[in-house]
Amino acid sequence: MTLKEQLSDDMKSALRAKDRERLAVLRMLLSAVRQREIDERIELDDAGVLALIDKMVKQRRDAETQYRDAGRGELADAEAAEVVVLETYLPDALSDQELADMVAAAVTQSGAQSMQDMGKVMGILKPQVQGRADMGAVSAAVKNRLG
Template identity: 40%
Template sequence: MDTKTQLNDAMKEAMRAKDKVAKRTLTMVRAAIQQSEKDRRAELDETAVLAILQKELKSRQETITEATKAGRDDLVADTEEEILILKKYLPEAMPAEELRALAEEVIAELGASALTDMGNVMKVLIPRVAGRAPGGDISKTVRELLEG
């Protein structure tokens, strides 16, 4: 079952269970997906849906940071609950060792040897990782490997 279908089913379940946090979270994610589909004028594939989920997750992690600084413990608790809901629909995070091995494989395939090749490596590597690792981690790993 694809992620969009899972989100729709979970939304119905949250409404039946009267789970306000889950309903609110899933509504926002579905709205982001629908908006992206409208903007592109096309149905999103699984990779694009996972990218939206990652973006929503990152947004909530930033919210926790800001709410903690402001002393808003109530907002932190709600946002942590939203993060747990979002993580249910994301694939298992890729271990750093696996990411490094995949990056080394792509670098070898392309014959990349300098930092100037980083864009080409990222272009090939990101679709292979497909939402299982944050972009910052991918970039950091590739940079370390290319720098030596």
């Protein structure tokens, strides 16, 4: 079962269970998937859907921070609740050691010697860590390794 099929099935289950919050998040997510597919005239695979979910989680976290800073706790709580639902579809996060091991393997595989080769290493790592690690942390780990 693809991730899109799972999302659709979960949306139907949330509809039957009358779980309004979960239903709203799943509808929003499926709508974003369809919109991306229409805009780019492609069929998203699981990696594409994961990238979209990762982006949506990041947006929700930013919005939550901004709402909390503005003293709008109820809106921040709503964003946090959406993050919880979205994160259920992301794979388990990588530990620092797992990330370091993946970076070391990618550096070896690409034959990178200096910071100029960072793009090669990131190209290898991005599909492997999508949704499992923050790309900023991955970039920092690669810079650390190459620098």
